[in-house]
Amino acid sequence: MSAEAVVLQIKNLEFHYDKPLLEIVDFEAFRGESVGVLGPSGCGKTTFMHLVAGLLRPARGKIRVAGTDITRLSEGQVDRIRGSNIGIVFQRLHLVPSLSVIDNLLLAQRLARTPIDRGYAMDLLGQLGIPDLANRKPHQLSQGQAQRVAIARSVAHRPVLLVADEPTSALDDENAGDAIKVLRELTTSTEAALIVVTHDERVRGHLDRVLNLGGAQ
Amino acid sequence: MSLFRLALANLGSSPLSSLVNVLLLALGTASIAILLLASAQLSSTLSRNAAGIDLVIGAKGSPLQLVLAGVYHADVPPGNIPATEVDRWQEHPSVGAAIPLSLGDSFRGYRIVGTVPEFADLYQAKILQGGFWDDPFEAVIGSRVIQTTGLKVGDTLAGVHGLAEDGDTHEDSTYQVVGTFAPTDSVLDSLIVTSTESVWLMHAGHDHHDHEEGHDHEEEHAHEEHEHEHDHDHESHEEDPQHGDEITLLLIQLSSPLGALTLPREINAETGLQAASPAYEITRLLQIVGVGLNWLNAFAVVLVISAALSIFAALYASLRARRHDLAVLRCLGATRGELFYLLFVEGLLLTIAGIIVGLILAHGGVELLGQWLGDGQGIVISGWAWANGEFALVAGLLLTGSVTAMIPAWQAYSTDVARTLTAP
Numbered sequence: 001m002s003a004e005a006v007v008l009q010i011k012n013l014e015f016h017y018d019k020p021l022l023e024i025v026d027f028e029a030f031r032g033e034s035v036g037v038l039g040p041s042g043c044g045k046t047t048f049m050h051l052v053a054g055l056l057r058p059a060r061g062k063i064r065v066a067g068t069d070i071t072r073l074s075e076g077q078v079d080r081i082r083g084s085n086i087g088i089v090f091q092r093l094h095l096v097p098s099l100s101v102i103d104n105l106l107l108a109q110r111l112a113r114t115p116i117d118r119g120y121a122m123d124l125l126g127q128l129g130i131p132d133l134a135n136r137k138p139h140q141l142s143q144g145q146a147q148r149v150a151i152a153r154s155v156a157h158r159p160v161l162l163v164a165d166e167p168t169s170a171l172d173d174e175n176a177g178d179a180i181k182v183l184r185e186l187t188t189s190t191e192a193a194l195i196v197v198t199h200d201e202r203v204r205g206h207l208d209r210v211l212n213l214g215g216a217q
Numbered sequence: 218m219s220l221f222r223l224a225l226a227n228l229g230s231s232p233l234s235s236l237v238n239v240l241l242l243a244l245g246t247a248s249i250a251i252l253l254l255a256s257a258q259l260s261s262t263l264s265r266n267a268a269g270i271d272l273v274i275g276a277k278g279s280p281l282q283l284v285l286a287g288v289y290h291a292d293v294p295p296g297n298i299p300a301t302e303v304d305r306w307q308e309h310p311s312v313g314a315a316i317p318l319s320l321g322d323s324f325r326g327y328r329i330v331g332t333v334p335e336f337a338d339l340y341q342a343k344i345l346q347g348g349f350w351d352d353p354f355e356a357v358i359g360s361r362v363i364q365t366t367g368l369k370v371g372d373t374l375a376g377v378h379g380l381a382e383d384g385d386t387h388e389d390s391t392y393q394v395v396g397t398f399a400p401t402d403s404v405l406d407s408l409i410v411t412s413t414e415s416v417w418l419m420h421a422g423h424d425h426h427d428h429e430e431g432h433d434h435e436e437e438h439a440h441e442e443h444e445h446e447h448d449h450d451h452e453s454h455e456e457d458p459q460h461g462d463e464i465t466l467l468l469i470q471l472s473s474p475l476g477a478l479t480l481p482r483e484i485n486a487e488t489g490l491q492a493a494s495p496a497y498e499i500t501r502l503l504q505i506v507g508v509g510l511n512w513l514n515a516f517a518v519v520l521v522i523s524a525a526l527s528i529f530a531a532l533y534a535s536l537r538a539r540r541h542d543l544a545v546l547r548c549l550g551a552t553r554g555e556l557f558y559l560l561f562v563e564g565l566l567l568t569i570a571g572i573i574v575g576l577i578l579a580h581g582g583v584e585l586l587g588q589w590l591g592d593g594q595g596i597v598i599s600g601w602a603w604a605n606g607e608f609a610l611v612a613g614l615l616l617t618g619s620v621t622a623m624i625p626a627w628q629a630y631s632t633d634v635a636r637t638l639t640a641p
Binding site: 122 | 218219220223226227229230524541542545546547548549550551552553555634635638
């Protein structure tokens, strides 16, 4: 893999609250690749996600997102790097309730400071099979529909890295497989790296590789 | 999709809460603005109507009543004085001009004033059509009388005894309109002005009629008041055929400022009359009313503070309910400053909406009040005016709203995203 293909690079990472919580010596994720970050509760999966997104600062080590070491940047600079390069799918979705589906996607583009592209946002809804939901409010959606909207929002600004937090935890086997498939299709088509942070062992078979926290890679 | 639109959408997503907050602030704003507008215009109207009149000389009684009756035509006079007083005070060295007024009748609520043409000069009034009277029972009417009654030059009108529209009508003697005044924005607009002789002639017959029938008028009439208050005068009227040669009061313009000190003392101490200063009496009235206005102002301020607290509570509750959503906005790329802006704009929009609705309510209410009061009361109050204090009011409200919005906005600014996202 070329250096340009490396989307996320982690070196000698250490993070601790009262005691060491997370240590990662060397980790890379590439464009178009899907990686699972698995482990039991309390192993630091959510902390890993927050570190990658620049919401927490490590005690030691480097985290490069699209070639930029975000551990050395100011908070405002990290906000901009996160906004333009990273998409996040939250476990609890967190769509903005006062906005329509399409406006949720356009807001993500606005906050990422990328040009507003309504056509691309509509294409995404089309790819996810929900173009007719564009003008609905989040409270008018089913759980499955809302999750698809959250996925569409996470890639609306064309990020190079997509991080999904427990995207399958509330889904049955069939829907869990569908959700991962949708995420993979979207990241493949946009050449983004996909990192799925989960304790759900069912996703293991759907991803290119897995990073086990609290165990061997 | 701007953050401003997001702020509007957030407010629109809880319409009841937003509406209550806007209305609460609007009521506080309207209360203060109404007080500012009404007191400023009332004060201005009172000053304008008193312009040029230094003293009012009339029968003994309440000086405020004398001023209200003689200058503002808003009360009944305390009684009558002999017509000979006109010459006596006109010749006084401290007096520049003495203008007699004879009051008592009205037409559709508008007072009929017997006087001399110089009365119109007090208000810098110009004749719009026709001219002043040449003979008795000819009258010149003010612009508001024209507007509301439709009277024009050449028409006739029959005055009624007192101020009520259903009082005894002087059917046997009618006035002919021979002129109209241009608008003066003063009490003159609501008056029907005629010669003193007209009023004397009208009541010479009317008093005779009263005495014959023993009729007791409900409406206050200057002549009749005098009779009720002074029974001995009533007896002397029957013996004195000249009793009609009375006037109600004299409006005095002083020849020098020194007269303001000496003349009232001279009149009050050495004659059976009283002299009242419009400036002094109105200042006294406004001081009495001012105490009430201060209480109303304090109440309105309490309303505004309640509204500000309510907006603060609404924003704070909204912040707590949306803390996860705000953290997600940070994850989507929003900076701390943008979250501050979002909450601040929401608070400010509520404040601005409250101020606008409040000002509309205040000005609309004052306009309605002005139209109601202006109908014959001689008080000109309009909602199409802007009181100086309103600038300070709007600035103060914006400042209050800004400070109120800044607290939850700062909380949003300080959101710990990682901790908020992992919190239950």
